[in-house]
Amino acid sequence: MAAAGILPLLFVGVMFGWPLVALARRAFGDGASVDFVSLLDDANAVHLLWFTVAQAAASTALTLVVGLPVAWVLANFEIRGALALRVIVTIPFVLPTVVVGVAFSVLLGEHGPLGRFDIGSSVWAILLAHMFFNIAVVVRTVGSVWGQLDPRAEQAARTLGAGRWHVLRTVTLPALAPAIASAASVVFLFCATSFGIVLILGGGRYNTLETEIYRQAIGFFKLPAAVALSMVQIIVVAVVVAVSAVLGRRVRGVGAPRRRHRPQGAQRLVVGGIIAAILVVLLAPPAVLVWRSVRPTVGGSWNVDGYRALAEPVNGQTPWEAMQYSLVSALWATLIALVLGLLGALALSRASGVFAGVGTGVAMLPLGVSAVTVGLGYLVILTSMPREVATSPAVVPAVQALIATPLVIRILVPAMALVDPRLRQAVATLGAGPLRVWWTVDLPIIKRALCAAAGFAFVIAIGEFGATSFVARPDTTTVPVLIGTALSRPGSGNFGTAMACSVMMLVVTALVVALIEVVRRDEGGEF
Template structure:
C-alpha cells in the first residue's frame, strides 16, 4: 500500500550519486582488473602450480579460521542472547572491539604476544580474535528474538537439551549462523594486514601475493590475474551462501521483548564462564601491545612515544611519525564525509525506489565482497590507465577508504530507515508538514543518531584501513598503518618500539571515535 507518492518519486534520483561513485571506483577498477588480468601473462600464472598452492592455502586457512570462530562464538551467543548474565552489555561491547581494530595493529599485537609468530596457527588465532565478536553479534541478534517457548515445546516432546538445540533452536537461528559464517569467511579469505605482519613469508595468501607482484615486482598483469581468481572464489562463496539461505527461509514470528533466563544448569554455567573468559582474552593482545610500547630495553619508559614526536632522521625513517598521525586524521575526515554523504543518499534512494532499490543496495554493498586489496589495485590501475594520469593524487586515498566504509554506513542507516513506517510521512503531510519537513520530522529525526554511529564507524574503518591504502598512498605520505608496516620491515628494537607506540596511539584514536559513536546507537533496531 505504498505507491503513488508523487512528492517522493524524485527521491529515487538520490541513488544516482552513490551509484555513480561505486561504479566509478569499484566496477570500473574491477573491470580494469578483468581487462588487465586477461593477457599472455595470465595463462602463465594460471598454469603455475604455485598459484594453485596459494589459492588452496588461502582457502584452507580461511575455512579453518571460520570454523573455529563459529565453534567459539556459539556458546557465547547463547549466553548473551538467552541468559540474564551480569555485565551483559559490557561483555557484548568488549568482544566487539576487535572487529573495529586496524588489522595491521592486531597483527603486530599477536606477533609480540604469541610464541609462534610467522606460522599459520598465528594467523588463525588472529582471525578468530577478529571474528568471534562479529559472529556473536550477528547470531545473538536473531537468537534473542526467537521465542524461547519453542525450546520448551521441544523439551515437552521428550527431546534432550542437545536434541532440542539441534532440531529446534539451530534451524530457527540458521539464517543468522549462515550470514555470520559468510561474513567471517570473506574476512579471513580477503585478509591482508594480519597476514602481511603475522604470516609465514614463505606461505603467501592471494592478497599478499597480489601486493608483492603489484608493488614489489611491478607485475601488474599477474596481480590482476590473481585478483580475478580471488573474486571468483568470493562470488562462489556468496552464491553458495544465498542458495543455502533460500532453502531455509523459515517464517517465524519474532518476539519484540527479550526474555532472559537466570543462569542455572551445567550448560548455562559453562557457557557463561566461557563468555567471561573470552571477554578477558580479548583484552590480552591489546595489553601486550601497550606493554611493548612502554618496554625500552630492560626497563620501562616513554622513549618510543617521545621519538614519535621527533622529526625524521635518515637512518630509521624518512617521514616524521607525527605527520602520519596528522595525515591519517585528514584522510579519515574526508573519507567519513564522502562515505556518510553518499551512504545517506544511497539509503534514501534505495528506500524511495523500492523494488528497483535492490540493485542500488547490491551495488553499494559490492565493496564488502570485493577485497580492499582488489579495490586498491583497481584504483591504482585505473589511475595509471585512465584518461588523466591520477597517480599519487592524494584524494585517491580517502576515496578508496570511503569505498571500503560505504557498505557499513548503508548497513547501519538502512535498517532504521526501513523500520520506519512510510505512512508516518503521510501522517506528517496531513498535519501540514511540507515534504522536506515531513522527512526531517520522521525518518530524518529517527536516523539522526544512526547517522552519527555510521560516521564514527566509517571514521574508524578509514583510520585503520590498510589494504586499499597500501596501493594508493605515496611514499612520502604514509598513514599510520602504512608507517607501522614500514617500521616493522626494518630491523632493530627502536623500530618495533616506535611501531608499537604508534599502534597504541591509533588504537586510542579508533576507540575514542567508536565509543563516541556508540553513545549515539539507537535504542531500537539495527543489527550491527
C-alpha cells in the same frame, strides 16, 4: 527512490571500477593475446585458491565455535558489564588488520607469552588472528536474532520433556540457521580477502590470493599475473557476496527482544566460564601490544622510548602528524560515506526486484574485493595524472570512503525498513515535502543507526591499510601505513615506535566503539 541510489552507485562504480579497468589496461593494453591459463599456472593459482578457501573456511569455523557461546550469553542473560563486554567484542573488528597482525606476531612469537607452543610460524597464527578479528560479526549478527526469537517454541518443547540440549538442537539452532549462515559467509569473505594479517603472520611461508597479488605486482613487477589472480579473487568474492545477500534477506527478527534473566545454579558457572575465556582471548593481544610498547627488547629495560619517538619523523612524517592526518582523513571519509550510504540505503530500502538485487550486489562488492587490487589500480591511475591531483590530500579520504560506504549501507538498510510507510503518507498529506517527511519521520527512527554507521565508518576509514598503503604519500601517510613502514625497518627503536603507534590506534578505536555502544544501547544489532 531509484534516483536517490544513482549517486552512490555511480560513486562505487567509478571509484571501484575505474582502477580495475586501468589496471587491466596497463597489464594487457599492448593488444597481444593473453594466455590466462599460463599466467595462472605460473603463479601457482590452484594452490593459492585452495589455501585461500581452506584457511578462510577453517577461520570461519573457529570463529563460529568461539563466537556462538558469547552470542548465547549476551542474548539470553542479564549480566553485569554487558555494555563493556560488547565494546571488548567489537574492538577487534575495527582495529587495523596490521595492528592485529602485529599483536599476534608478538603474542605467538618466539619470545612472546605463548611462544612455548611454537605456533607463531604455523597456519594456526593466521586462524587465531582471523578468529580474533571477526568474532564480533558472529556475536552481533547471531546475537541480534537470538535475542528476538519467540521463546514459546522452546518452552513448548521443554513442557513435552525435551532437555536443554535437545531444544537447542531441534528448535533454537534451526531458527538461528539463516543468521549463522549469513554471519559465516561474511566472516569467510573477510578471511578470504585478508591482507595485513596474512602478510605479517604468513611471513612469506603462507600466501593467499590477496598477498600473492601484492607479491606479484610489487615484488616481481608482474602486473599480468597480478591481474589474472585478481580476476580469480573477484569471482570468488562475487559468489560469496551473492550467497551473503541471499542469506541476509532470510534473516529476520521475529518479535520484541526476549526477556533476559540472571543465570542461576550451574548456569552461573557456564556463563562465568564463557565470559572469562572470551576476555582472555580478546584482551591478551592488546595487553601484549601495551607490554611491548614499553619493553620493545626482550629482556631489556622498561622505557617509553617508543612513545617519545612519536615526535620523530618516520619516512618524512612524525607519528603525531600521521595521526592528525589520519583523523582528518577519516572524518572526511566518514562524511562522504554517510551521504552516499544514506542515499543508497534509502533507495535500497524502498526498492524491489532486479534493482534491489543489483544495487545490493554493487554496493557490497568493495567490502570484499581485494583492497590490494584497488590500491594497485589507483597507483596506475595516479601516475598518469597531474602532480596536483596525484599528491592531493583528498585521494586517501576518497579511497577510504569507498571501503566504508558499503558498511554504512549495511547498517542503515535494516533500520530504514522499520519505518512505517503509513507515517510518511500521513505527514505528506498534511503538506510536508519529501525532505520534511524524512526529517520528521525517518530521522528520529534511524538516528541511532545513523550514529552507529558514522562511528563504524570512522574506525574502518582510520584503520584501512590495504588500498591506502598504495595511494599514501609522505605528507598523507596514515598511522596503519606508518606502522607497516616502521616494522619493515630493522632495530628495536623502529619496533618500539610501531608498538606505540599500535597502542595509539587501539585507544582511539576503543573510545569510538565505546561511544557507539553508549549511543546505540542496542541488543547486539547487526553490523
